[in-house]
Amino acid sequence: MSHIVVHNGAWVVVGDGRRVLFLANHGDPDLLDLRVLQAEVEVIPASRDLGSDAPGRLFSSRGGVRSAIEPTDWHEIEKENFARHIAQHINSAAESGEMKEVVIIAPPRVLGEIRKELSAKAQGKVKGELDRDLTHHPVPEIEKALSREYSRT
Helix, strand or coil: CCCCCCCCCCEEEEECCCEEEEEEECCCCCCCCEEEEEEEECCCCCHHHHCCCCCCEEECCCCCCEEECCCCCHHHHHHHHHHHHHHHHHHHHHHHCCCCCEEEECCHHHHHHHHHHCCHHHHCCEEEEECCCCCCCCHHHHHHHHHHHHHCC
């Protein structure tokens, strides 16, 4: 993996399927000073509370064979929707010029979902990605994680 450089003014977006922190670097690449621009927490009910019906069943026309249809994982769908929400926020900041560069930190699945939803303009502003879940970490630990990535050259 190439090293991640977080320039002064660059955004760092730390998200998972339920929380997101939008940070801006007020320092330089060698000495990060991340400050919170915005924090959001999405309350996602448990899957059992999101779907009300039992899983469906398929019946074969020959032999009377029945099989269950996989139940919809509403919890995962909500996480994907939240990842899309993060991407939309990045897209609008890229389009408006509010954000010049961005580094995205998220678990692999969420990172993939965000990546899929980024506009071409936003994709051009992505200067690095880190596939880790750091949403429960304080800002100084996020700075350390990025500094470790930066020092790997």
